[in-house]
Amino acid sequence: MLYPELFKALEAVRWNMEKDIPWDRFDASKLSDEQAKTIKMNAITEWAALPATEMFLRDNRHDSDFSAFMSVWFFEEQKHALVLMEYLRRFRPELLPTEAELHAVRFEFDPAPPLETLMLHFCGEIRLNHWYRCAAEWHTEPVIQQIYKTLAQDEARHGGAYLRYMKRALQEAGDTARAAFAKIGVLMASAKRTQQALHPTNLHVNEALFPNDTIQSRTPEPGWLENWLDSQIKFDSVWESKVVDRILHNLSLLFEHSFASVQDLNRFRKDALARVAKLTGVEQSAQTA
Template sequence: MLYPEMFRALEAARWNMEKDIPWDQFDASKIAPEHLQTIKMNAITEWSALPATEMFLRDNRDDSDFSAFMSIWFYEEQKHALVLMEYLRRFAPEYLPTEEELHEVRFEFDPAPAMETLMLHFCGEIRLTHWYKAAAEWHQEPVIKFIYETLSKDEARHAGIYLKYMRRAVERVGDSARLAFAKIGVLMANTKTAKALHPTNLHVNKEMYPQDSVQSHLPDPGWLERWLDNQIHFDTIWEGKVVNGILRNLSALLDVPIRSAKDLSQYRKRMASSVG
């Protein structure tokens, strides 16, 4: 089992919201309404770990090890929502999400293949790691800057643990896992289409389409593109870091040289022929 090891690793890295966040360093002169609005949207987006966890537990009923890890992932992601809301509660309570706004992002996700979903969330954690790094650079207010840096480190750790479960899947089921990971990797590493691809803005419930992404249930559904393009300026350099992180880890996982999305696409085609 991986869960006991993962529990110890994340427990050792855990931060305390009351003691480790430098709340006393808040500087009101360095925060503006546009910052506060994005903090609110990030908080609500993090809250969507609730329906994601429900999805993971439903679709991994045969995997108690991974399901147990969800107890940590869910706790830490909800803690991300909470620390962002605590920032707003202390310094800008008028921007604090309502319970209704939080509940709005809780809806059922359609069942999906477990391996593809695992890979999707691995890529999502890499992307969020860099989104939060960019957000920390954009913000100048010391407390929220520290918070985003802290959240980025958490997301990077989560990506590393998802990768361990992916390696376990390759060891257990072989080429079918390799194909699933390559298929999603091609989608997530294609810089022409993947700029903002993250589990929270993908369509996940056919009956609710087109209002079936987490982002579509936010009070401001269009905030993400503005945040990326006009505020944190998540440009091609940042995007390259995301893609390189996905390809580098997949290359090591699959034990083949993968230097570009094209390499990965060719690998996927070979795997499809082999498995098919």
């Protein structure tokens, strides 16, 4: 099992909200209304770990190890929402999210293949790590800068934990896992070709509720994320290239195959799919023989 080891590792580096956040360094003159409003939206977005955890537990009932790890991931992600809300409670209480605003992002996700979902959230952690690092540079108030740096480190560790489960999946499912991971990797590393931000909270997850079936669509300002990225923190092509490079680097290590571009990864995906199709065909032939 991976859970006991991951629990121990994450417990050893867990930060304390009272002791490790420099609340006494707050400088009101360095926090604009524009910046404060984005903190509220990120707090609501982080609250969406709640429905994501419910999805993970439902779709991974076959995997008690991974489901147990969700106790750690869920705790730390909800702590992200809490520290952002604590910042607002202390310094901009009029912007503190209401319980109704938080509850609005809790809704049921349609069932999805566990391997694809695992890879989607692995990429999401990489992307969020870079978003928060960029946000820390955009903000000018020292306490929120430290908070975003702290959250970015958590997201990187979460990505590392997901990667451990992806390695295990390769041992158990072989080319089926390779094809699933490569498929989502191609999608999540192709943000330059899309208008929307490629993150789990910005993807459609409930067909019956479409188009109001993304986390972002259910926030008080559905278009805030793109504006935050494009016009405020300015998450530009240089930052996006860092995300793509990190995804390709990790998949190169995971698959023991070098990927210099998304096109290389897509070719690998097609080869893995072909092997899966061939194996499936052989198995079907054996069953009908």
